[in-house]
Structure formats: C-alpha cells, structure tokens
Amino acid sequence: MSRSRRPRARQQRGRSVVGERYETVVGPVAHGGHCVARVGEEQRVVFVRHALPGERVVVELTEGTEGDRFWRGDAVEVLTPAADRVVPPCPYAGPGLCGGCDFQHVSLAGQRALKAEVVREQLRRLARLEVDVEVEAVPGDTDGLGWRTRQRYVPLGGGARGMRKHRSHEVIPVERCLIESPEGPSYEVRGSWFEVAAGGFWQVHPGAPEALVAAVLEALDPRPGESALDLYAGVGLFSRFLLDAVGPDGRVCAVEGDAPAVRLAKRNCPGLHATAGDVGTVLATEYDAPFDLVVLDPPRVGAKRAVVEQVVDRRPRAVAYVACDPAALARDVAIFAEHGYVLQGLRAFDLFPMTHHVECVALLSPR
Known part of the structure; x- marks a missing residue:
C-alpha cells in the first residue's frame, strides 16, 4: 500500500x-x-x-x-x-519502516484469527450481538503475497520509489512491495467482462469479485420476477448477476455517487435502471416502491442512519450488506435492528492479507 x-x-x-x-x-x-x-x-x-x-x-x-x-x-x-509469530517475509515490514502492512509478523492463520476477533468484538460492542466469525481465505494470492493488483508508490526521483511510514509523511525507499501483484486487475467475472474507468474502483484482490458475488447471491437467494436495489453500485458488479437471477420479469435498479461509474454500469448491465447521485438523497425522492432485495456496498464510513432507514422503508425480504469496515458494519446493523431487521448470517473474507483489513458480507432480514 x-x-x-x-x-x-x-x-x-x-x-x-x-x-x-x-x-x-x-x-x-x-x-x-x-x-x-x-x-x-x-x-x-x-x-x-x-x-x-x-x-x-x-x-x-x-x-x-x-x-x-x-x-x-x-x-x-x-x-x-x-x-503465531513469524519472521516477516518483507524486509520493509517492522517498527519504523513501511506502514502499509500491519500483520507481516503473524502467520496467515493467526492473521485471520485476529481479524475474526476484531469483527466479533465490534459486533459485540456496537450491536450487542454475539456472532461466530471465521475469516475465509480467497484464491488469488500466494501465501498472503502478490495480490494487490493496483499499487501506488511515492516517486523519489532518478527512478527510485518508496512507501510511507505508518501515520507519517516520511518515505522509506523500497525496491518492491511483496503484496503487489505481478499482473494488473482482471475485469472478467463469471464469464462477464466489466468496463472500468482508469482509476475507477475495482476490488484489488484478484479473487475478490467472484467471492463477493457468490456470497451476495447466496445470501439473497434471488428468484425470477423479483425486484432488487443495488446501492453504491459502482460499475454494476452485483447488478449484472442480479439481472440474470431475476430474469426478464424482474427488475434491478442501482444508485451510485460517481456519474462515470453509472454510465459504465449501464453498459455493463443491459436493462439496468441506474441513477447517479448521493444514495441517501436519491432514495429520498426515487425508487420508493417496495423492493424484494437490497445490496448495500457503502464506503468505509458505512451506510449510516439516513440510508438504512430508507432501505427498511422499501420493506425488502433480504439485505446483503458488503462491508470493508467492521465498526461501520456493526453500527449500521444496530440501526437495522431498531427497525426490526436482524443479522441472519455473516461471512468474512481475507481480501487484504498482511493488513488489518477484512471484508464482510452480512445478511439482514425482518425479524
């Protein structure tokens, strides 16, 4: 990183x-x-x-x-x-060195156990829930290395480059980051190609799109003829496969804050109804009919109360919440609970080995 x-x-x-x-x-x-x-x-x-x-x-x-x-x-x-302590594989990992990785000194099994405990603790503290959590490995890395398909270095001049220290502007010269993938990202998922703008958002772990699509579809169990609302939809990763699942008699609508991503989502997902704008603002005036299914994939800060309350107002039978921050997830799960939607299932994925980050897919449905 x-x-x-x-x-x-x-x-x-x-x-x-x-x-x-x-x-x-x-x-x-x-x-x-x-x-x-x-x-x-x-x-x-x-x-x-x-x-x-x-x-x-x-x-x-x-x-x-x-x-x-x-x-x-x-x-x-x-x-x-x-x-669980191991010798860090990266020579730039350690006190006073590169701040990009948090757990190079921990075995992969130990890293996943630590991340699972963090997710459990956040749900316990912020949502008052006791949840069994297992962080799953995802194909696409090599012993936790070589997975980051998009990487940025700090240029140091003369062809040299570096990475910043933890919580610092100071730069450490590096020759190569071990979590960087030797290949760029692939935009093919389940035989479908996605158009993504240069610099646009796409999961950096090569196994992430497939793992998340599978988890979301498993959680929602979409049926022909149903309606689905995809929020923070990006270029349409989840919308594409929801359209397939609900079929020609169903309906999929998407909301995304980035207008170029919405234009690409419409190209990636023929038949998608998509709107560009702040999710909370759009939901206040549009797509106000009931929806059977909702996908929530908010940024790190979470969906927050205004969006959660708009979601439950659509009375979906199932909500799949894709979360990159367990604290934000736990806070939003607590808000869902106020409105009668309870956590029915949770999967966690190790999409960022060697770092403290973890991705979760939570299923919420009416009590």
Missing part, C-alpha cells in the same frame, strides 16, 4: 513521551492493526503495533504526551513471542 493514514493534528497536553520504552504484556487485538497494552504506574493504554496478544515485549512510544488518554507505540523487542 502506498499511503498510510495520517495522524490528525493534536493539541499538546504536557511533555512528549515519544521515545520512552516500557516492558509490558500485550493485551487483546484492537480494530486498526494494533493490540492494546497498558504501561507505567497509571497503566496508560498504548495501542501497540508489531505485537501479538499475550506477548511480553518492550514498547517504544511513537505518539503521545503526558496528558493524553492513550499513547501509540511499536513493539521493538519481543521477550516472549506468541505461537
């Missing part, structure tokens, strides 16, 4: 603690690619990268001042390693 999340400008609350070191036992994994630990006499919370739950490590603080509620740090020395 070429860019890491940048830290917000924070008001100083006393003396900086950056550079201080503490020995501690690492606690549970947290959403965001780190684990929770406590250090010092006050048992201050530290979000620790490059660690695993249960390990005894030396943490070096990378962000924080005396008055902050929590600090951030890196595990710079591992005194008691966990069973």
